[in-house]
Amino acid sequence: MANSSQKKIAHENAKTLLSLRKGFIWVNAFYVFYRIIYHFGTFGFKLAFGYFATAGLTVFLYTQINAMGQPRYNSKGELADAGQDLSQEGLVQYAFDIIYVTWFVHVTSALWSKMWWFYISIPAYAGWKAWHMAVKPMLARNAAAGAGPSSAASGSADGVKSKRREKMEKRAEKGPAVRYR
Template identity: 85%
Template sequence: MANSSQKKIAHENAKALLSLRKGFIWVNAFYIFYRIIYNWSTFGLKLGFGYIATAGLSIFLYTQINAMGRPRYNSRGELADAGQDLSQEGLVQYAFDIIYVTWFVHVTSAFWSKMWWFYLSIPAYAGWKAWQLAVKPMLARSGMGVPSGAAEASGSTEGTKSKRREKMEKRAEKGPQVRYR
């Protein structure tokens, strides 16, 4: 039997999945009726390909989120597994963000087709995050990202050792100490 926190997670996940389903229905219905049916003369092959590709991506991400967050019940109808908490930070939140950007692009591009360029914010953000989490720390460790004066002033160059480290090395050189009473 699941405890109350698992039941709460299952309830929150069910609400999030329901709102995603409703969002898909409303956004895609709006785009199809307004952009494709009402403004058929301005709808072309490029817009059709863009819509199908981005809608397919968001459907793929939704199925992944749905598989991770769907609660599972045992044969007696009791909650066996609440699924992954969809409100936690991480890749699930990035999937939600991509879906929301896709919805924004679909709604706004129904009025102005240049809004498809906003979709480039996803790889731009991914590049910025990769720079912050991977490239910048590697450059700082190798000394390339730290200005020459700042490293010497802080005492964090590779050639210097902390006092604690020097003390530990001196103790190791002496060998084990035996004390007599």
């Protein structure tokens, strides 16, 4: 079957996008009916601003995911491109995580307004990832560079060459090996 993997990706993306649409409808309907209609007396400007700002963020992320995951067809109606695989790791998964955290905050803050503080977990996680992926390796690299040229030239942290390293250096001094049959 031609393009079977592309067809599978397009089918999985369609299922994922449908579940996102359903989730968005259910979560927002629950929030609107429970918090805004049923408990309107407790729904003030701060909650309205928070709800509409985070709902707008969710809509923005959904439109981005939808644009990336939509399949493209050629003039004959055949699948030309399945779109980006929405189940792969990377920024798409972070967008899904933000959507899911937003939904969690919407559902729980409909019941208890202090749950908006849970939304801080998003920048906290981003900071933690940035620390481990960028800042910590950069600091480790700077610490290794500041150790001195003698240890960097020897190939190890304590200044002692390994036997393997010495053999490699001796072979490099001899030149390229020529083999005859």
